[in-house]
Amino acid sequence: MYGDDVGENADEINDVDDVQFQVQSQLMIGEECSKNDDPKGALAAFNKAISLDPSCDMAWFNRGVLLEAQQDARGARQAFQICLDVNPNHAPATANLCILLERIGDESGAYEMSTRALDFYPGHPAIMEVRERCSGSETTKAMEEMTQVVTTDSFKEEDMNTAMEEMGVDDMNAVLEEAVYHDLDENKNLDIDELRSAAEVVAATENIQEKIELVQPVTQSIPQEPENTVREEIVQESSNSSVDLDALVEEATEYIRNGDPASGLKTLKPYLKNEAANHAPSWRIAGGAMARLDLDEHAISALEHAQKLDPSSAKGWFNLGSVKQRLGYLEDAGTCYASALREDPNYIKPAIKWSETSRAINDIEGYLTAATVVATLEPNNPIKMELIITLIELAEGESEVLELASGLPPTLPAGPDLASNALALLGDGQTELHARAHSAMNNHVESVTLWKALIQTEKTNPILWRGLSKSLRAAGDVETSERCRMKADSLEKVGEISNDQIQEKVSQPNQIEPIPQVAAPEIPDLQQQNNANELLLTPVDKKPETEIVVESNPQVDLAKAALDVQQNSLVSEQFKNPVSNSIANQDISWYNQGVALIEAGKYSEALSCFDRALPSFANDDEMVIRILNGRGNAFYYLENYPACVESYHQAMLIRPEDVRGKTLYNMGTAYAEMERYQDSIKCFEQAIPRGLNKEEIKRTKDQIRRCNILLKEQNKKLKK
Structure with a gap:
């Protein structure tokens, strides 16, 4: 039988992909080229991003904008459509596509797209006008009816064959159509690198279209949440079916474990609309497969449906949170991680991720809750020390989190209680943090004792003298406090610059190409x-500092x-x-x-x-x-x-x-x-x-x- 713990490597989704660093770099380069009025450089960068990650909606959108500006309506339409297939909630793509469809004569499509666009831009005048003009029209124009722009540049046939073979592409016409935008040196001749670049984009286009054809019908078949009585009838009917859904889930999970999410999704796809419509594990694994195909918005739809069917799955909540975090929906991701911990209080992974997302959005209460769970379940995790420092800083009223947050949550404990919690996590010892915690708890005698003990081992450390000064002042000994402050000031002014012989053996760097x-x-x-x-x-x-330092x-x-x-x-x-x-x-x-x-x-x-x-x-x-x-x-x-x-x-x-x-x-x-x-x-x-x-x-x-x-x-x- 299939259980929630099956396929731990397969059904837990990572939120960071190394390729995404390269993709983001290309997006930045493309945007910079656009700002500098270099459309050719911008298009090259966005094409590279698409080749690296065919599911990058922003790369497709930017490509569509550039192709439309170059009067390639067919290429722009394809790019906007792929952008929306990858991310149905990409608002700018809906607006651009609705206007483009009207311009090329597809009034029926323009009306449908304007309706979608108005969900994102309610009352937008230009979109409203398109909707009014195209209302009731049945005029359509298929992609195949649009004029293709094919390069007239020369090329060597053997270079074309080599490029197509290397990229796994069979459609030469598609490569020639794409090659219009890859003659970077503008010499009217396509060399092998330019043909490879064009074939690479064609391969990426075919790749994403295959994924969309696989995934889109699945997410479109997600049923509306039925009434309880109807759901019970469906579940009962499914249980009496001859299809062993648990076995199918096991099979799909194995495919995902082996790095073949597409086959895993294909295994489940025929049954998701009917037999598995209300089988939570099927939808959970289907959502995991979609995430591994980099179709995150579709994955969210599937995973949300799975969690509606079975809210008790901690791993389901974790996976949903991971995909949302990957897309930057940090507040929603935190809610999912909290739900995962609600279902399984000993589940360390959502606790770690919840602490990260909470800190990123300055959710103090969420961070303290999540980090406390981490410190309890995994005492050696670095988050524990981070939590201790945050608790002490909150107690002292100096936390950076406090400066960034719009207000403190009403349930945040008082300063001494926060410091007491920090001290409990620290355990026994004599460190700066112990001394600061005692100060924040108003245990000034103990704090002074600790600062003095620390100074005995580091008499020239101005931080320790300043800490002692604060504790003495809080304890009422203003005169001694002032002497300690002056001592700290004098130590900070002391700086000795010594002569040094700097020499080091140079290791061979790990480079892509040899150093000139x-x-x-x-x-x-x-x-x-x-x-x-x-x-x-x-x-x-x-000299006056002219550079802003972060x-x-x-x-x-x-x-x-x-x-x-x-x-x-x-x-x-x-x-x-x-x-x-x-x-x-x-x-x-x-x-x-x-x-x-x-x-x-x-x-x-x-x-x-x-x-x-x-x-x-x-x-x-x-x-x-x-x-x-x-x-x-x-x-x-x-x-x-x-x-x-x-x-x-x-x-x-x-x-x-x-x-x-x-x-x-x-x-x-x-x-x-x-x-x-x-x-x-x-x-x-x-x-x-x-x-x-x-x-x-x-x-x-x-x-x-x-x-x-x-x-x-x-x-x-x-x-x-």
Whole structure:
């Protein structure tokens, strides 16, 4: 028999797909090209997104807009229709398609589409006019009746055959029609790469149309929720049927486990409208198959129907929440995860995801509930420490969540109760968090005792002196509190910059294409490095900061010092908006694409783009520095820290006197990842006088403190 626990790998849906990072990068590139009046570049980017993910509704929509602007009504109609087949709730596609259908003479289709569009845009004048003009018309125009635009460019027959074979395409006319938009060099000749690009889009189109033909009839057959009496009759009839639905579900689940969701859905499809109309497991597995086919809106419809039939399925709620989270419906996803926990209080996965979505939308109450479940079920989960810090910050009234939320929920406990909960989760110990929790609980004597004990081990830590100052003030000892505050201020002003020899063995980076060696700066020898570091020690005047810094939330738990060093990187902040007087559009495009890919999380691809950009700027020091820093950032995210340090250092050697604090900060973070804490501390110290703002300096000093702690522990181990 089929049970809810069958096919755990098959019926639990992941919300993140690695391909989506690449897709989002192409969408960003396409939108940027559109803004810069580069429709050909934009279309190429959207076509690439479609090739990567044929179910990307936004890529199809943007392609439709561009094709319509180029007077290709047939191509635009197909793109808008596929967009709506993938996502029936894509409002802009309904509006664009209704106007396009009227223009090409399909008045019946225009009327139907205008009716759908008005659900999204009630009373919109243009859509209302289309609806009025087309009302009652039976005039239609099928896609086949529309004029095809076929390329007249020349090509080699063997290249065409090769491209079609590689992409698994049989329809040459379809490739020729698509190839109109792939002659990127405009030489009226289609080379093998351009034919491959066209065939790739044709293959993606055929792929998504096959999926739609499989899935659409299934979701259209979802019955309206019947009355209880009618449902009972149907269920009884199904149970007496000769079809073993549970066995079919087992078979479909096995297909999904083996990576063949289409066959799994085909197994169930003939029975979903009748025999399995009210069989929740069938619809649940069908919805999971649709999600794996990347047809998320259809998957939601199927999963919602399954949950109406059987609200007690915790995994059903989890799957529904996962698909909604993947589409960005975070509030709805949180409701689903809460329902999953209601049905199974020991189900850890929805608790983890609920805590993530709640935090993302600043749902304080939801976050506290979900994170508490995680901390209870899985005490070693990092969310527990995150919860402890959040509880203490809420109790202190300093939480970032409080700043972002529109108001506190009325059921939120008082500050001392929140701190008490945090202390219970922390357990016994003597840390900053223990001291802060006692302060928030108004246990000032205990708090002062803890701060003093911590200071005995770290007498030069200004954070500890400031914590003691606050506790003493709260306890009524204002005079001693003021002395401690002054001590903290004096410690923060003390900064020692030491000379450092920065050298590191360079690992071979994991690249898509070889690095063009001719443009890369030479690897510095020891004397060059020493000279550069001597220049770094030269005092510099602070320059006004012109770059907006997006600050992450550093962890402050001493027990998590190593993790804190990793999480407080400025890597993503230092190489945006390049400016150069000698940049050609094509040259800078590789750099810009590298930046976009970094932001999209595709670090190997970004590295390749930076390497392509490098040869073009041999005489432009500013851009070489930016590109090398970009390579360093990419290596950092790839966890190739020796190569990261080397790339940053190559950038430093070009203009040592102009090295920015952020570069040194990032280099220090990379050294910390390699557990070279002494080198890390020196980089952080050198970063402070080089253009960091007040908040960044505070973060840098926190990093120095953490690395000092880790260095002490490292030295202790070496002495044993």
